[in-house]
Amino acid sequence: MDARSNAKSRELAALASGAKLSRSQLVGLALALLAAFALPWFISDYRNFQFTLAISYAMAVLGLNILVGYNGQFSLGHAAFYAIGAYTAAIMMEQGGFSYYWTIPVAGLVCLVAGFLFGLPALRLEGLYLALATFALSVATPQMLKYDAISPWTGGVQGVSITKPDPPFGLPISQDQWLYLFSLAVMLVLFVCAWNMLRGRTGRALKAIRDNPIAASAMGVDTALYKSLTFGVSALYTGIAGALGAIAIQFVAPDTFNFFLSIAFLVGVVIGGLASIPGAVFGGLVIVFIPNFAEQVSKAAPWAIYGAVLILFMYFMPAGIWGFIRMLYAWFTRKRGGESDSRAR
Amino acid sequence: MDLFLQQTFDGLAFGGIYACVALAVVMIYQATDHLNFAQGEMAMFSTYIAFTLLHHGVPYWWAFLLTMAISFIGGVLVERIIVRPVEGTSVLNEVIVFIGLLAIFNSLAGWIWDYTIKPFPSPFPDKAPFGITFIGPHDFGVIGVTLMVLAAVFLFFRFTPVGLAMRAAAQNPDSARLVGIRVGWMLALGWGLAAAIGSVAGMMVAPIVFLEPNMMMGILLYGFAGALLGGISNPVGAVAGGFMVGVLENWVGTYVPFVGSQLKLTVALVLIVTVLVFRPSGLFGHVVVRRV
Numbered sequence: 246m247d248a249r250s251n252a253k254s255r256e257l258a259a260l261a262s263g264a265k266l267s268r269s270q271l272v273g274l275a276l277a278l279l280a281a282f283a284l285p286w287f288i289s290d291y292r293n294f295q296f297t298l299a300i301s302y303a304m305a306v307l308g309l310n311i312l313v314g315y316n317g318q319f320s321l322g323h324a325a326f327y328a329i330g331a332y333t334a335a336i337m338m339e340q341g342g343f344s345y346y347w348t349i350p351v352a353g354l355v356c357l358v359a360g361f362l363f364g365l366p367a368l369r370l371e372g373l374y375l376a377l378a379t380f381a382l383s384v385a386t387p388q389m390l391k392y393d394a395i396s397p398w399t400g401g402v403q404g405v406s407i408t409k410p411d412p413p414f415g416l417p418i419s420q421d422q423w424l425y426l427f428s429l430a431v432m433l434v435l436f437v438c439a440w441n442m443l444r445g446r447t448g449r450a451l452k453a454i455r456d457n458p459i460a461a462s463a464m465g466v467d468t469a470l471y472k473s474l475t476f477g478v479s480a481l482y483t484g485i486a487g488a489l490g491a492i493a494i495q496f497v498a499p500d501t502f503n504f505f506l507s508i509a510f511l512v513g514v515v516i517g518g519l520a521s522i523p524g525a526v527f528g529g530l531v532i533v534f535i536p537n538f539a540e541q542v543s544k545a546a547p548w549a550i551y552g553a554v555l556i557l558f559m560y561f562m563p564a565g566i567w568g569f570i571r572m573l574y575a576w577f578t579r580k581r582g583g584e585s586d587s588r589a590r
Numbered sequence: 591m592d593l594f595l596q597q598t599f600d601g602l603a604f605g606g607i608y609a610c611v612a613l614a615v616v617m618i619y620q621a622t623d624h625l626n627f628a629q630g631e632m633a634m635f636s637t638y639i640a641f642t643l644l645h646h647g648v649p650y651w652w653a654f655l656l657t658m659a660i661s662f663i664g665g666v667l668v669e670r671i672i673v674r675p676v677e678g679t680s681v682l683n684e685v686i687v688f689i690g691l692l693a694i695f696n697s698l699a700g701w702i703w704d705y706t707i708k709p710f711p712s713p714f715p716d717k718a719p720f721g722i723t724f725i726g727p728h729d730f731g732v733i734g735v736t737l738m739v740l741a742a743v744f745l746f747f748r749f750t751p752v753g754l755a756m757r758a759a760a761q762n763p764d765s766a767r768l769v770g771i772r773v774g775w776m777l778a779l780g781w782g783l784a785a786a787i788g789s790v791a792g793m794m795v796a797p798i799v800f801l802e803p804n805m806m807m808g809i810l811l812y813g814f815a816g817a818l819l820g821g822i823s824n825p826v827g828a829v830a831g832g833f834m835v836g837v838l839e840n841w842v843g844t845y846v847p848f849v850g851s852q853l854k855l856t857v858a859l860v861l862i863v864t865v866l867v868f869r870p871s872g873l874f875g876h877v878v879v880r881r882v
Contacts, residue, residue: 319685321627366867372681373625374866377814380627381862384811385855392852504807508689515686544705548697555690559683560675 281429285422293421294493295533300428301490303529304435306513307522308482313511314520315443316475317455319372322363322379323510325386326356326480328502330487332390335405335497336398345410345492349431352488353481360480364473383507390499404498407491428489435482440522442478451475452520483510505548512551515558518565527566597840603729604798604812605836606736610791611806611813612820612828613743614784619822620760621780624684628691629788630810632668634803635695636661636789637796638703641710650713654793658786665785669778677777699803710796732794739790740829743783747825756780808855812839815858818865821872831872835861 266274285293309323333355334348363382367375391402399405412423442448450471453461462468491497513528536547562569611629618626626632636657643653672691676683714731747753758766759776767773791813792806799805812835820831835858842857865872 313682317682319682321685321689366863369870370866373685374870376627376681376685377625377818378859378863378866381811381814381859384807385859388853388855394848505693508693511686511689519682543701545697545700548693549701552690552693552695552697555693556672556687559686559690563683 278433282426285418285425290419290421293419293425295537297421297425297428297493298490299529299533300425300432301486301493301529302510302513302532303525304432304486304489305483305510306517306528306532307436307439307525308479308486309510310514310517310519310521310525310528311439311443311451311482312475312479313514314518315448315455316451316472317372318367318472318476319376320379320476320479321376321504321507321511322382322386323479323483324502324504324506325382326360326483327487327490327506327510328386328390328497328499329356329359329480330484331491331497331502332399332405332487333484334488334491335407338407338492339405340398346427348488348492349485353485356484356487357477357481359484361473361477363480364476367476368469368472379507380504383504387499387503390502399499402499404496407495407497409495410492424493428493431485431489435485436522436525439482443522447471508551512555514565515555516565518567518569519563521565521567524565524567593844597844598837599725599729601837601840602833603725603732603836604839605816605833606729606732607791607795607798607809607832608812608816608836609736609829609832610739610787610794611809612816612832613740613825614788614791615813615817616822616825616828617743617780617784617787619817620825621756621777621784624681624688625814625822626784627685627688627810628695629784630806630813631692631695631699632661632665632785633788633792634806635699636664636785637710637792637801637805638699640789640793641703641708641796641801644711650711654713657789657793661785661789662782664782666778666782668785669781673781674774696803703803705803708801710793710801712797728797735790735794736829736832739787740826743787743825752779808858811855811858811862812836815861815865818862818872821874824872824874827872827874830874 284296288296305323305327308326309320312318312320330352333352334345337343337348337351338345367378370378390399392399393401409420410424411420412418416423418426443451450461450466453464453466454468454471458468509532510528513525513532516531517524517526517528535550539546539550558565564572611633614629614633615625618624618629639660640653640657643656644650648656668691673684673687676687712728712731714727716727747757755766755771756776756779758769759771759773760780763773766776791809795809796805799809813832816832816835817828818831819835820827820829822828838861839854839857843854
């Protein structure tokens with residue numbers, strides 16, 4: 246086999262596994278980015294706020310997806326890490342007087358440590374039992390946040406209010422527009438990091454652990470380290486999302502970080518598509534906008550829809566929306582036939 | 591000393607409810623190897639059915655039995671229609687479907703009966719029998735009902751052909767199928783029984799915590815803790831575990847100053863993680879050895 250065809254086949258393999266982007270994908274990505282950055286000038290401040298929230302949820306969904314979709318570890322407790330991130334931001338800004346942008350890395354670090362520590366005992370737990378332990382974490386979180394001894398910082402049942410940051414350099418945009426752009430930028434950085442982490446050796450190790458832990462450790466993958474680190478990284482993403490979400494809502498209160506928030510993240514993962522990075526965006530949008538429309542029917546309707554969506558997606562569309570889009574893409578390129586055939590995946 | 595006894599018996603009463611939930615959890619675990627996260631919400635929904643029956647003037651114990659029957663049928667239907675398509679695929683799929691069920695039952699209850707807190711009657715007389723004063727009449731009744739349910743479950747599994755078939759189906763599905771047991775229906779039966787037991791737990795707890803769609807969330811957590819502590823593979827252990835968790839919860843709440851009533855759910859969290867890490871088979875369970 247000559248070098249050229251070898252290189253070509255390697256490139257195709259890279260394309261197929263999502264490790265590299267084809268030209269059409271790059272164009273699509275650029276257009277999507279352009280639309281995302283232009284969006285705040287075409288919608289109201291309230292919609293801006295909603296999209297900021299969707300971005301925050303998308304990051305949390307991505308964090309959960311790294312853990313569930315790529316590493317096969319189950320968590321029903323990510324609302325806890327979202328809460329830690331949110332409270333870190335609130336306490337730093339209101340009690341420490343820090344600027345909002347400092348809260349992002351700190352919230353991430355705090356959650357990385359918290360996630361890593363929770364991941365250590367969780368190492369011994371498989372599938373179902375991990376789900377149980379994280380379920381317990383999630384149900385217990387609101388009570389822990391209300392605890393009297395920490396209420397000087399957390400505000401107890403009342404929670405903490407946060408002042409909304411102003412746009413810097415006297416930019417002529419509203420606070421909501423600025424927060425949207427800021428969150429979008431943070432999200433982009435995190436998404437690129439996730440893509441970079443998951444497309445290479447680390448990503449393969451994570452998937453190997455998911456698919457066959459025994460074979461993975463036989464191949465020399467340090468299963469324990471990877472699993473607890475994945476828990477930490479997943480919590481880091483969720484914590485940063487929590488900090489941004491808290492700044493956007495301008496308020497943190499214990500009862501908002503309940504078990505149902507964890508389910509909402511799970512809904513986002515399933516709808517977006519397990520083990521897909523772009524799917525998280527759809528997940529975030531769905532979490533914000535389905536309740537928005539469904540609540541006009543009944544207060545209970547969003548959760549009825551979420552529940553039905555979880556079950557129906559598991560039956561009919563286990564690869565989620567992103568999987569569906571990829572299927573359509575593959576179908577179109579196959580229909581066009583010819584040389585682009587091999588690029589369809 | 592009085593306080594100690596009081597707390598212990600209060601704990602036993604709540605433990606009875608946890609034991610019922612734990613028993614329901616173990617029923618499904620035995621039949622299908624899975625923890626049903628929707629167990630609590632199913633019990634809550636059953637309790638609302640009982641509430642509606644009582645509201646329409648059905649006498650309490652008739653409503654009680656009718657609710658158990660309806661819950662049984664409901665449990666069988668849920669298994670047949672909703673859970674069956676994902677059975678045996680992967681833990682992830684199954685847990686996601688359970689969570690979906692949880693969300694649906696919770697929101698349906700809120701939709702039909704709204705989210706206001708409702709009082710639920712206790713069937714027991716105002717005074718405990720034999721002049722007992724250290725324990726409330728309802729608490730006394732709860733413990734009695736729990737023990738009766740446990741006895742019924744034990745007798746069912748030990749002395750009836752269907753119980754034997756269910757045990758066989760759970761332990762060795764392939765061989766059971768070879769001797770003519772319809773394994774799929776045994777699973778459905780397990781779900782039905784679990785739903786019926788859960789409904790008892792719901793009807794027993796509702797007079798204490800009041801009826802509302804989220805009433806079972808914390809109780810399910812304690813039920814899980816009880817099932818794990820006693821051994822998830824052992825119904826008698828699960829009931830003992832439920833009682834122990836109830837007493838432990840009250841002791842810790844009373845005597846450990848920084849916990850109080852504020853961190854009770856955290857106690858369950860710590861208990862679950864501790865048991866899972868140090869003794870996953872529980873106190874009375876048998877260790878499962880897995881071949882690579």
